[in-house]
Amino acid sequence: MRAGDPDGHASNIVAFPLSRGAAQVAFDRIELMRILDLYGRMVAAGQWRDYAMDFSKDAASFSAFRRTAERPTARVEKRPSLRHKQGMWTLYGEAGQVLKRGHELAGVLFPIERRLLKVVEG
DSSP, rough: OOTTOTTOOOOOOSOOOOSSSOOOOOOOHHHHHHHHHHHHHHHHHHHHOOOEEOSSOEEEEEESSSSSSSOOOOEEOOOOOOOTTTTTTTEEESSSSSEEESSSSSHHHHHHOOOOOOOHHO
């Protein structure tokens, strides 16, 4: 029997875990400014209308949508565990295919920036 348990049943619920898990992966200020700058330019060009961010212990991702109810048009993912392999940055297309991987955010965002230049010129 547990102290303070009125009906005498043992409880396994822990309100505050004693050990902290791995830290959550997030974008730093410069990375987020770069991504949101591109997002703003794509909104101004009429290409994107909404975005979502997801943060977990393994990865952080930024997804951009043409319409809210659709699949993301583009998704940028930061996965630090791949830093020393193929690079921690990945750009995914609408169907989930890998468009670009790299160690630098600017290089991974380049295919979207190039598409933006075509929209402005055309």
